[in-house]
Each structure stands twice: as C-alpha cells, then as structure tokens.
Amino acid sequence: QVQLVESGGGLVQAGGSLRLSCAASGRTFGSYVMGWFRQAPGKEREFVAHIRRIGGSTIYADSVKGRFTISRDNAKNTVYLQMNSLKPEDTAVYYCAAGNFYSGTGEAGYDYWGQGTQVTVSS
Numbered sequence: 001q002v003q004l005v006e007s008g009g010g011l012v013q014a015g016g017s018l019r020l021s022c023a024a025s026g027r028t029f030g031s032y033v034m035g036w037f038r039q040a041p042g043k044e045r046e047f048v049a050h051i052r053r054i055g056g057s058t059i060y061a062d063s064v065k066g067r068f069t070i071s072r073d074n075a076k077n078t079v080y081l082q083m084n085s086l087k088p089e090d091t092a093v094y095y096c097a098a099g100n101f102y103s104g105t106g107e108a109g110y111d112y113w114g115q116g117t118q119v120t121v122s123s
Contacts (some may be wrong), residue, residue, distance in 0.1 A: 022096030
C-alpha cells in the first residue's frame with residue numbers, strides 16, 4: 001500500500017503561483033511514476049503531468065506546458081507541482097497519484113490516489 005497526502009492548495013489571483021506537494025509513505029519503492037491530475041467542477045478528471053522515479057523524465061498536458069513544473073525528491077518520497085501564470089481555468093481539485101513502470105497519461109494506469117487539494121484561481 002502507498003499513502004499519498006497532498007498539500008499547498010489555496011486561493012490565488014490569476015497570474016499568481018502555487019506549489020503543490022505530495023508526500024508518499026508506505027511501499028513507495030514500486031512507485032516508478034508519480035503523477036498529478038485535476039478535476040474541475042462538472043468535468044472529468046484529467047491528466048496534468050507525471051514524472052518517472054528513475055531518470056526523472058516528465059510529460060505534461062498541453063494546457064499546462066510552459067507554466068507548470070513537476071519535480072520529485074526521492075529521498076523525501078515527495079513530488080511537487082510548481083504552478084505559475086495561473087489562469088481561472090486551472091481551478092480544480094488536484095490529485096496526486098502513484099503508478100508503475102507502464103503508467104502514462106490515463107488515470108487507469110495509476111494504483112494509488114491522494115484525497116486531493118483545492119486550487120482556486122480568481123480572475
């Protein structure tokens with residue numbers, strides 16, 4: 001089992017920044033991929049970004065490329081999402097997820113999920 005706890009959400013004005021953190025505990029050695037997803041009101045959950053444990057390669061959704069940066073500290077079992085130039089359309093509950101070697105951009109490929117943290121961007 002892997003437990004994931006997100007933090008860092010909040011209310012910010014458009015153009016501002018936030019950094020989300022996701023602390024993992026438990027059997028984290030199998031979490032080859034750590035990802036962030038988000039779900040806006042009335043919409044399906046969507047992929048934001050992910051990062052691999054070995055090598056640190058990353059993938060981003062087109063909607064956040066150039067504005068968001070995902071990173072991880074393996075020693076602390078923590079993954080971060082730095083969000084800059086935030087827009088009202090970034091408003092959503094952001095979820096951290098832990099996957100395996102084959103995890104990609106689909107949520108079905110992730111085995112463990114956090115409870116989510118709310119990000120609200122005002123215009």
